[in-house]
Amino acid sequence: MSKDWRLENLESNPLLRGARFIRKPYRMYAPNWDHDHCAGCWVKFMEIGTDSPHETILHEGFAVTDDYPKGAEYEWVCPSCFEEFGQAMEFVSIKSQNEG
Numbered sequence: 479m480s481k482d483w484r485l486e487n488l489e490s491n492p493l494l495r496g497a498r499f500i501r502k503p504y505r506m507y508a509p510n511w512d513h514d515h516c517a518g519c520w521v522k523f524m525e526i527g528t529d530s531p532h533e534t535i536l537h538e539g540f541a542v543t544d545d546y547p548k549g550a551e552y553e554w555v556c557p558s559c560f561e562e563f564g565q566a567m568e569f570v571s572i573k574s575q576n577e578g
């Protein structure tokens with residue numbers, strides 16, 4: 479039995495194991511970086527209002543938090559990958575805090 483390719487993608491990044499995530503709307507990581515991809519299935523994330531008739535675009539997902547070595551929101555995981563592989567990857571879902 480071969481492993482799920484999405485899980486293989488996730489496992490190929492050792493930093494993701496046990497990572498903490500917050501579910502939130504996608505927002506641009508940098509002004510010249512208008513989209514991102516799920517670290518598992520590569521579905522595309524873009525900001526709300528940005529849609530394409532040609533591909534699936536998500537506007538919300540799970541983003542890594544400040545304690546991620548490369549910084550908050552550096553990696554995104556879509557809700558279905560998070561649910562399906564969260565246990566295998568030891569993902570931790572933390573509640574978003576009210577800022578301020």
Ligand SMILES: [Zn+2]
Nearest residue numbers: 516519556559
């Ligand atoms: Zn995914």
